[in-house]
Amino acid sequence: MSRLLLIGAGGVARVAAYKCVQNSDVFQEICIASRTLEKCEELKAELDCKGTEITTAQVDADDVEQLIELINSYQPDLILHLALPYQNLSIMDACLATGTDYIDTANYEPRDTAKFEYKWQWDYHERFKKAGITAILGSGFDPGVTGVFSAYALKHHFDEINYIDILDCNGGDHGYPFATNFNPEINIREVSAKGRYWENGIFIETEPMEIKREYYFEEVGLKDMYLLYHEELESLAKFMPGIKRIRFFMTFGESYLTHLKCLENVGMTSIEPIDYEGKQIIPLQFLKAVLPDPASLGPRTVGKTNIGVIFQGKKDGKDKVYRLYNICDHQEAYKETGAQAVSYTTGVPAMIGAKMILEGKWKKPGVFNIEQMDPDPFMEDLNRNGLPWIEDFDPTLVP
Ligand SMILES: NC(=O)c1ccc[n+]([C@@H]2O[C@H](COP(=O)([O-])OP(=O)(O)OC[C@H]3O[C@@H](n4cnc5c(N)ncnc54)[C@H](OP(=O)(O)O)[C@@H]3O)[C@@H](O)[C@H]2O)c1
Numbered sequence: 001m002s003r004l005l006l007i008g009a010g011g012v013a014r015v016a017a018y019k020c021v022q023n024s025d026v027f028q029e030i031c032i033a034s035r036t037l038e039k040c041e042e043l044k045a046e047l048d049c050k051g052t053e054i055t056t057a058q059v060d061a062d063d064v065e066q067l068i069e070l071i072n073s074y075q076p077d078l079i080l081h082l083a084l085p086y087q088n089l090s091i092m093d094a095c096l097a098t099g100t101d102y103i104d105t106a107n108y109e110p111r112d113t114a115k116f117e118y119k120w121q122w123d124y125h126e127r128f129k130k131a132g133i134t135a136i137l138g139s140g141f142d143p144g145v146t147g148v149f150s151a152y153a154l155k156h157h158f159d160e161i162n163y164i165d166i167l168d169c170n171g172g173d174h175g176y177p178f179a180t181n182f183n184p185e186i187n188i189r190e191v192s193a194k195g196r197y198w199e200n201g202i203f204i205e206t207e208p209m210e211i212k213r214e215y216y217f218e219e220v221g222l223k224d225m226y227l228l229y230h231e232e233l234e235s236l237a238k239f240m241p242g243i244k245r246i247r248f249f250m251t252f253g254e255s256y257l258t259h260l261k262c263l264e265n266v267g268m269t270s271i272e273p274i275d276y277e278g279k280q281i282i283p284l285q286f287l288k289a290v291l292p293d294p295a296s297l298g299p300r301t302v303g304k305t306n307i308g309v310i311f312q313g314k315k316d317g318k319d320k321v322y323r324l325y326n327i328c329d330h331q332e333a334y335k336e337t338g339a340q341a342v343s344y345t346t347g348v349p350a351m352i353g354a355k356m357i358l359e360g361k362w363k364k365p366g367v368f369n370i371e372q373m374d375p376d377p378f379m380e381d382l383n384r385n386g387l388p389w390i391e392d393f394d395p396t397l398v399p
Pocket of ligand 1: 007008010011033034036039059060062082083085087105106144182342343
C-alpha cells in the first residue's frame with residue numbers, strides 16, 4: 001500500500017498523475033496538492049481513477065509549516081515535487097521534519113538570481129542520510145532520462161565514457177509566433193543565460209547561443225541546435241568516471257530566437273523588479289502573464305521530439321560510440337494525457353522515479369542524482385510507459 005503526495009498541477013504534474021493512475025498497483029493513493037485548488041480538482045475529475053484513490057489539497061509549497069501540516073495529515077510515503085524549482089528546499093525541509101522521501105525533476109533556483117546548481121540540494125545529503133530518508137534529484141527527461149541513459153551506457157556498453165553530448169530536439173510546431181513549451185519564466189531564464197560546457201575538469205563559458213551546430217534528428221529532420229548550460233552537466237561531471245567533456249545542445253527555430261532577442265533587447269526578460277504605476281513588477285513575470293499558457297499548447301502542437309545522448313569511450317581497450325534516444329509524438333501524448341510531448345517526456349520519468357522509490361528499488365538514505373542509481377529497472381519502465389528508447393551503434397557525431 002503506498003501513498004504519494006504530488007505537488008503541482010501544471011503540465012508535468014498532469015502527465016505524472018495520468019501515469020500514476022495507469023500504474024495503480026503501485027500508486028494506490030495520491031493527493032494532488034498545489035497553489036490553486038481548482039486546478040487539482042479539474043485534474044482529478046479528468047482521471048480515470050478506478051484503482052487509485054485520489055484526493056486534492058491546497059498548499060503554498062514556499063511555506064514549510066503549511067507543507068508539514070499537509071504531510072502530517074496525509075502521511076505520504078513519498079513527495080513527488082512537480083511545482084517549480086523555487087520550492088525544492090522548502091519541500092526538502094518539510095521532508096526532513098516529517099521523515100518523508102523526496103523526488104523532483106529540476107534543481108533548486110533562487111527566485112532572485114538566474115542561477116541553478118546542485119550545491120544547495122547536495123548540502124542536504126548528510127541530514128537525509130541521518131534521517132534514513134531518500135531524495136532523488138532530477139527525474140524528468142533532461143535531467144532525468146539523460147542520467148539514466150548515461151548510467152546504462154556505462155553499465156552495459158563501456159569500461160569508461162570520455163565524451164557525452166546530450167541533444168534535445170523539439171520538432172513540434174504550435175502555430176504561435178512565440179510561446180514556450182514549459183513554464184515561460186523557468187524556460188526563458190534557462191535559454192537566455194550564458195552557455196557552458198565541461199571539459200578537462202572545468203566549465204568553459206560561452207555567450208548565450210554562441211555555439212551552433214546542425215544535426216539530423218530521425219523523424220524530425222535537419223535542425224540547428226545551440227550549446228546551453230544544463231544542470232545535469234554538473235552531476236554527470238561528478239559521477240561519470242573518466243569523463244573528459246560534456247556538452248548539451250538544444251534546437252531552436254529562427255522565429256523563437258528572433259522573438260527572444262527582441263524581448264531581451266527591450267528588457268522584457270529581466271528579473272530585476274521595476275516600478276510600474278507605483279507597483280513593483282518583474283518584467284519576466286509580466287511577460288509570462290501575456291504569453292500563451294504552455295498547458296494550452298497541447299491541442300495545437302504537431303510534430304515530434306527527439307531527445308538523446310551520444311557517448312564516446314572505451315570498451316575492452318577499443319574506441320566505441322553509442323547513442324540512446326527517444327522519439328515522442330506531440331499529438332499522441334496529447335491524446336493520452338491532454339498534454340504535449342515536452343510535459344509528457346518529463347511527467348513519465350517523474351512517475352517512474354517515484355515508482356522506483358515506492359517499490360524499494362531506489363530506496364537508499366541520502367540525496368542522490370539519478371545516474372547514481374541502478375538504471376535497469378527504470379529503462380524497462382520507460383519501454384512499458386510510453387517512452388521507448390532506441391539504440392544506435394553508429395551515430396553521427398557532433399563536431
Ligand atoms: N527535467 C526535465 O526534463 C524538465 C522539463 C520540463 C520541466 N521541468 C520542471 O518541471 C516542473 C513543472 O513544470 P511545468 O511545465 O508543469 O510547470 P507549470 O505548468 O508552470 O506548473 C507548475 C505548477 O506548480 C504550481 N506552483 C507554483 N508555485 C507554487 C507554490 N508556491 N506552491 C504550490 N504550487 C505551486 C503551479 O500552480 P498555479 O497553477 O497556481 O500556478 C502549477 O500548478 C518545473 O520545475 C520545471 O522546471 C523539468
